[in-house]
Amino acid sequence: MTTTPTRPVHLGEPDGSPLLAAEELVAGYLPGVNILERCSLRVHRGELVGIIGPNGAGKSTLLKALFGLVTVRSGRVTLDGEDVTNERADSLVRRGVGFVPQNNNVFPGLTIEENLQMGVYQAPKRFAQRFAAVVEIFPDLGERRRQRAGSLSGGERQMVAMARALMMDPSVLLLDEPSAGLSPVRQDETFLRTRKINKAGVSVVIVEQNARRALQICDRAYVLDQGTNAYSGPGRELMDDPKVVELYLGTLAADVEDAAVRAGEA
Numbered sequence: 001m002t003t004t005p006t007r008p009v010h011l012g013e014p015d016g017s018p019l020l021a022a023e024e025l026v027a028g029y030l031p032g033v034n035i036l037e038r039c040s041l042r043v044h045r046g047e048l049v050g051i052i053g054p055n056g057a058g059k060s061t062l063l064k065a066l067f068g069l070v071t072v073r074s075g076r077v078t079l080d081g082e083d084v085t086n087e088r089a090d091s092l093v094r095r096g097v098g099f100v101p102q103n104n105n106v107f108p109g110l111t112i113e114e115n116l117q118m119g120v121y122q123a124p125k126r127f128a129q130r131f132a133a134v135v136e137i138f139p140d141l142g143e144r145r146r147q148r149a150g151s152l153s154g155g156e157r158q159m160v161a162m163a164r165a166l167m168m169d170p171s172v173l174l175l176d177e178p179s180a181g182l183s184p185v186r187q188d189e190t191f192l193r194t195r196k197i198n199k200a201g202v203s204v205v206i207v208e209q210n211a212r213r214a215l216q217i218c219d220r221a222y223v224l225d226q227g228t229n230a231y232s233g234p235g236r237e238l239m240d241d242p243k244v245v246e247l248y249l250g251t252l253a254a255d256v257e258d259a260a261v262r263a264g265e266a
């Protein structure tokens with residue numbers, strides 16, 4: 001087992017320069033209160049990277065800091081080697097960063113098609129070409145393009161939000177708890193869709209409460225605790241790390257069965 005607490009924080013990362021990186025970020029909402037305390041993360045081209053950890057660990061805050069929605073007080077964010085710390089979200093979108101917030105992520109009064117048009121408001125001429133590409137990943141949205149987003153289920157809205165973020169053809173997509181509030185079946189669909197988006201060439205950072213499921217689909221993951229890095233490594237390795245299991249995943253009867261099955265396979 002190669003996982004160790006605290007440093008180094010990028011265990012298992014591929015060689016080369018990361019596409020998106022947060023180095024030692026200190027950030028927070030209220031003056032004098034830091035939520036992130038020297039928190040770091042790197043995403044390489046083509047990777048699917050998870051962020052897990054207990055409630056209030058700062059997972060969503062890290063994602064927001066990457067997307068210019070929380071002020072970074074020290075440390076830096078780079079995109080393809082360029083410093084983009086505290087750059088505005090609309091500028092990051094132009095540079096190829098997509099963000100899907102956890103809540104209020106569709107315009108309920110607009111149709112599915114209109115929601116997707118909002119995704120390319122900075123480049124409306126690209127709509128037709130991007131719409132065709134996006135409905136390949138989400139065929140249901142193409143068929144129901146005239147339906148108002150407000151009449152959709154939680155899982156369907158989540159699809160619209162992801163599709164809208166893909167309209168600008170991002171190189172990296174930031175997903176904030178996409179499975180939150182969904183039934184187990186819809187959660188599975190969301191994870192499969194996330195994989196599909198990643199396989200289509202989009203690097204993905206996914207914040208997840210459902211840590212086990214996230215670790216199953218991620219190339220690598222970061223475990224945050226109290227605003228900083230606790231563990232990192234390939235998803236499967238973290239799932240097998242007794243410390244990570246004890247502190248962050250809990251032991252369920254299902255795990256014991258799972259471990260027994262895997263031991264039998266070995």
Ligand SMILES: Nc1ncnc2c1ncn2[C@@H]1O[C@H](COP(=O)(O)OP(=O)(O)OP(=O)(O)O)[C@@H](O)[C@H]1O
Binds near residue numbers: 053056057058
């Ligand atoms: N807009 C805000 N203003 C002030 N404090 C905030 C704000 N948003 C989050 N916080 C605080 O920042 C801390 C980290 O919150 P964050 O949402 O990043 O955690 P998280 O790890 O994503 O948690 P969860 O899994 O519960 O969503 C919490 O203490 C939270 O109360």
